Structure formats: structure tokens, C-alpha cells
Amino acid sequence: MAEPTPGEPDSLRLFFALWPDESTRTALNHTGKWLHKHWGGRRMRADTLHLTLAFLGRTPVAQLDALLASVDTVQAKPFELTLDQPGYWKHNRIGWLGPSQPPPQLGELVNTLNNAIQLSGVAFDARPHVPHVTLLRNTVGGEVPACTPVQWPVHDFVLVSSRIETDGAYYDVIRHWLLA
Numbered sequence: 001m002a003e004p005t006p007g008e009p010d011s012l013r014l015f016f017a018l019w020p021d022e023s024t025r026t027a028l029n030h031t032g033k034w035l036h037k038h039w040g041g042r043r044m045r046a047d048t049l050h051l052t053l054a055f056l057g058r059t060p061v062a063q064l065d066a067l068l069a070s071v072d073t074v075q076a077k078p079f080e081l082t083l084d085q086p087g088y089w090k091h092n093r094i095g096w097l098g099p100s101q102p103p104p105q106l107g108e109l110v111n112t113l114n115n116a117i118q119l120s121g122v123a124f125d126a127r128p129h130v131p132h133v134t135l136l137r138n139t140v141g142g143e144v145p146a147c148t149p150v151q152w153p154v155h156d157f158v159l160v161s162s163r164i165e166t167d168g169a170y171y172d173v174i175r176h177w178l179l180a
């Protein structure tokens with residue numbers, strides 16, 4: 001089990017995500033600029049763009065080894081994700097891009113991951129998964145414009161630790177798993 005290190009936090013704010021390759025990141029960022037012209041708000045920094053698979057929230061560092069070992073058993077194949085649907089949530093003023101037709105492999109990956117997290121003993125509130133990449137915060141939304149789809153070849157997923165700073169969120173990728 002991981003021992004707490006003096007000066008290090010004893011818990012981390014964690015989530016699992018699809019993390020874009022450079023060309024997908026560039027395309028997502030381009031779409032973010034375009035959507036910002038329509039809807040305004042605050043654009044997400046390009047280096048933060050991702051699609052959350054499972055959100056754990058504050059997790060004791062002492063449980064990290066068990067979590068990693070359990071997720072090491074996840075088996076899933078690479079797949080192609082088409083993000084073609086801009087959307088807006090009024091309750092949190094988020095503007096996002098998602099798949100109008102999520103591929104079955106995405107749902108299977110989320111389910112397998114949820115099971116692995118639960119088996120690891122980490123307390124976890126699995127909510128229904130709505131696949132989306134947040135592009136804008138504090139946006140007013142509006143008419144949904146027709147969008148050039150972003151093609152995302154998904155080959156891996158990652159575990160991310162997030163720090164909330166005054167100027168936004170900063171993400172550290174702790175580990176990545178290949179889909180094969």
C-alpha cells in the first residue's frame with residue numbers, strides 16, 4: 001500500500017479520461033474557438049481538453065495502489081470516436097462537444113472501468129455517463145450550429161489528478177493504459 005510522504009497530500013482529486021493525441025487536441029481546440037464565437041464564455045485551455053470516463057473525486061493516496069492494480073485488469077479494444085454534436089447545459093453553463101452516436105465500445109469501456117473501480121474498494125458514485133468534452137465554461141449557449149466533426153482514434157485512457165487554481169484547473173496524468 002502507498003505510504004503517505006511528508007509534505008505530500010494524503011488525497012488526490014482523481015478522474016479517468018480519454019486524453020487526446022496532438023492532432024485530436026488541435027481539432028478540439030479549433031472547435032472550441034469556433035463554438036466560442038457563437039456562444040461566448042471562457043474557452044478551456046488546449047492542454048486541459050479531455051473526455052471524462054469516470055469521476056472519483058477526492059481519493060485517499062493510500063488506496064491508489066489498489067485502484068491501479070484493479071484497473072490493470074481492464075481489457076478493451078481501440079475504437080474510433082466521432083464528436084459531432086455541440087451541446088449546452090444551462091445548470092452549469094458548460095458548452096461541450098459530444099458524439100451524437102456514441103460507439104458501443106465507449107459504453108463498454110466505461111462499464112468495465114466502473115466495475116474495476118468498485119472492485120478496488122475506492123468509494124465511487126457512478127453516475128450515468130454522458131460523453132462530452134467541455135470546451136466552454138460560463139457560456140450563455142444558444143442556437144446549436146452545424147459542426148465539423150472531430151474524429152478521435154482512441155488507443156488509450158488515463159488516470160488524471162486535478163488541482164483547482166485561481167486561474168482554472170491543472171491536470172497531471174498519473175498513468176495511462178493502452179487499449180489493445
Ligand code: 2AM
Pocket residue numbers: 015050051052054055094127134162
Ligand atoms: P465537466 O467538464 O463537465 O465539468 C475534471 O473536473 C473532470 O471531471 C471534468 O471533465 C468534469 O466534467 C468532470 N467532473 C467534475 N465533477 C464531476 C462529477 N461530480 N461527476 C462527474 N464528472 C465530474
